[in-house]
Amino acid sequence: MSSQLDTAKVTESTKLLDRRSIWERIPRSVSLTGFLLVVLGLWQILATSGWVSPFILPTPAAAFDALLSFCIAVFEGGALRQALVITVVEALLAFVLAVILGVGFGFIVAESAFGRIVLLPFLVALNAAPKVVFAPVFIAALGFGIGSKVALGAFIAFFPLLVDTAAGLATTDRDKSQLFRSLRASRMQTLRMLQLPSSLPFIFAGMKTASVLAVVGVVIGEFLGGGRGLGQQTKIAGDLLATDRVYAYGFVLAVLGYLFFAAVAFAERRVVFWQRPHGTTTGS
Amino acid sequence: MDSPAVSVEDVTKIFNTKSGAVVALQDISVTLAAGEFISLIGPSGCGKSTLLNIIGGLTSATAGKVLVHGASVTAPPEEAGMMFQKPVLLEWRTILSNVLLPIELKSGKRESTRHTERAMDLLSAVGLADFAAKYPHELSGGMQQRAAICRMLISDPQLLLLDEPFGALDELTREQLNLQLDRIVEGVHKTSILVTHSISEGTFLSDRVLVMSARPGRVIGVVDVDLPRPRTLDMMQTGEFLTLTNRVRLLLESGHDFGDEAISA
Numbered sequence: 159m160s161s162q163l164d165t166a167k168v169t170e171s172t173k174l175l176d177r178r179s180i181w182e183r184i185p186r187s188v189s190l191t192g193f194l195l196v197v198l199g200l201w202q203i204l205a206t207s208g209w210v211s212p213f214i215l216p217t218p219a220a221a222f223d224a225l226l227s228f229c230i231a232v233f234e235g236g237a238l239r240q241a242l243v244i245t246v247v248e249a250l251l252a253f254v255l256a257v258i259l260g261v262g263f264g265f266i267v268a269e270s271a272f273g274r275i276v277l278l279p280f281l282v283a284l285n286a287a288p289k290v291v292f293a294p295v296f297i298a299a300l301g302f303g304i305g306s307k308v309a310l311g312a313f314i315a316f317f318p319l320l321v322d323t324a325a326g327l328a329t330t331d332r333d334k335s336q337l338f339r340s341l342r343a344s345r346m347q348t349l350r351m352l353q354l355p356s357s358l359p360f361i362f363a364g365m366k367t368a369s370v371l372a373v374v375g376v377v378i379g380e381f382l383g384g385g386r387g388l389g390q391q392t393k394i395a396g397d398l399l400a401t402d403r404v405y406a407y408g409f410v411l412a413v414l415g416y417l418f419f420a421a422v423a424f425a426e427r428r429v430v431f432w433q434r435p436h437g438t439t440t441g442s
Numbered sequence: 443m444d445s446p447a448v449s450v451e452d453v454t455k456i457f458n459t460k461s462g463a464v465v466a467l468q469d470i471s472v473t474l475a476a477g478e479f480i481s482l483i484g485p486s487g488c489g490k491s492t493l494l495n496i497i498g499g500l501t502s503a504t505a506g507k508v509l510v511h512g513a514s515v516t517a518p519p520e521e522a523g524m525m526f527q528k529p530v531l532l533e534w535r536t537i538l539s540n541v542l543l544p545i546e547l548k549s550g551k552r553e554s555t556r557h558t559e560r561a562m563d564l565l566s567a568v569g570l571a572d573f574a575a576k577y578p579h580e581l582s583g584g585m586q587q588r589a590a591i592c593r594m595l596i597s598d599p600q601l602l603l604l605d606e607p608f609g610a611l612d613e614l615t616r617e618q619l620n621l622q623l624d625r626i627v628e629g630v631h632k633t634s635i636l637v638t639h640s641i642s643e644g645t646f647l648s649d650r651v652l653v654m655s656a657r658p659g660r661v662i663g664v665v666d667v668d669l670p671r672p673r674t675l676d677m678m679q680t681g682e683f684l685t686l687t688n689r690v691r692l693l694l695e696s697g698h699d700f701g702d703e704a705i706s707a
């Protein structure tokens with residue numbers, strides 16, 4: 159209470175100087191909760207108004223109920239827990255595969271004449287294609303099990319990582335390259351001790367994109383190729399017009415993608431520790 | 443022993459750029475005896491860095507040749523240690539392992555750990571003993587540059603090529619580092635070439651100051667500095683020092699193309 163009063167006083171006395179917008183001044187916890195409440199309120203109004211069919215928009219309470227029963231079901235075990243585990247495993251495998259493919263091809267494209275001249279145009283053309291069209295190919299080749307989902311997830315997720323890896327390797331600081339040359343470093347040494355560490359910030363940026371795309375990719379795979387994952391459960395719920403469950407599962411999948419992203423971001427802060435205080439080495 | 447430490451013979455460097463050929467250096471000839479310290483001073487863009495890079499084997503000459511200890515330079519010579527205008531430390535390595543980098547590249551990780559004690563001695567000599575385990579971003583610019591001196595010296599190079607190593611530092615730090623450099627070089631009799639924009643820095647550290655003209659870069663004059671060694675900061679106050687710096691200044695002005703651009707701008 160008193161601290162809020164103090165804040166109010168300070169705000170008052172510095173009003174003329176304080177050019178920050180209102181969103182920068184109020185505590186983030188307050189603004190985020192407030193915004194969430196507004197959205198939920200609008201949702202509730204819209205869902206109960208009769209303007210929108212409940213098959214399109216269930217009430218927040220119904221969606222929350224579905225989420226709660228999903229959580230209980232997962233806790234108790236059974237088909238839904240298995241579905242969640244399957245999708246998590248698929249997404250993890252897809253992510254790992256995407257990292258191997260993305261970093262690997264990134265290296266080839268950046269470091270070899272063959273990669274740069276021959277491989278790159280094909281990869282770019284491949285990337286320009288809507289990747290979902292390859293889903294039937296993966297299903298035909300790998301069946302309706304998790305293999306085809308992992309393949310599609312990895313396929314969708316690896317390209318941004320390839321681009322970032324190649325860009326990172328190609329933009330190694332000129333001064334540092336010159337230092338390595340003056341120290342008579344071999345090509346392998348330069349790659350391992352200079353280019354690879356220099357490109358880690360880029361690789362992590364690519365991994366963050368890939369982490370989210372891997373989840374998206376396997377869910378698309380499940381929508382198109384069946385199986386027993388949570389994406390498939392969502393699709394079944396949709397087919398049954400059980401929209402409350404669609405919203406609940408969609409939320410769970412969003413949380414999953416976010417957790418993947420957060421895990422990579424956490425690892426990034428650990429590994430690329432020197433990036434935090436900006437501008438010490440880049441100068442102007 | 444008889445052959446000079448460095449001999450630059452009629453070196454010309456032409457850069458082919460989109461807007462035509464740029465003659466960066468024209469018929470440069472310089473000879474350094476072992477243990478000699480010279481400075482290159484001249485207007486910006488006159489080819490000082492280019493000359494240093496040619497001697498260091500990082501750039502090839504268009505014509506002429508460079509010999510280091512009698513051997514023609516085609517790649518960075520083993521006996522050369524270079525220092526650049528920026529510290530160029532690897533952010534992901536501690537200061538100690540940055541200093542050990544040249545050994546690690548040359549002889550492997552195992553051998554480099556055997557040089558830890560020597561690296562620590564060097565770091566102590568420049569007042570960085572307490573910072574060995576820190577990372578570059580935790581050090582100031584001047585401290586980073588001192589770490590770079592240690593890195594250059596760890597492999598005990600016989601030839602030091604210094605491209606404006608202290609150019610980005612404030613006057614006082616610069617004097618301190620120059621003094622430290624003078625002590626280091628004096629103690630072990632290393633042959634050194636220093637590129638600098640500072641007349642007093644060049645004069646203070648050198649046996650000879652070579653003054654270069656604006657493009658095409660040529661050596662237009664040499665000032666011999668026969669002040670006793672080791673040099674002290676007091677010497678910079680003497681009339682003798684002043685006379686020498688004035689000679690350098692006059693040469694510099696005579697070769698300086700102040701440029702139509704500067705006037706019309």
Ligand SMILES: Nc1ncnc2c1ncn2[C@@H]1O[C@H](COP(=O)(O)OP(=O)(O)OP(=O)(O)O)[C@@H](O)[C@H]1O
Nearest residue numbers: 457458459464466485486487488489490491492493
């Ligand atoms: N790689 C290059 N390609 C084309 N021209 C170059 C290249 N490197 C240098 N030059 C040109 O050669 C000339 C000499 O450059 P250099 O960097 O050696 O000058 P400098 O004397 O070191 O200048 P400063 O004191 O500003 O560092 C300049 O005109 C520059 O534009």
Ligand SMILES: [Mg+2]
Nearest residue numbers: 490491492605
């Ligand atoms: Mg230069």
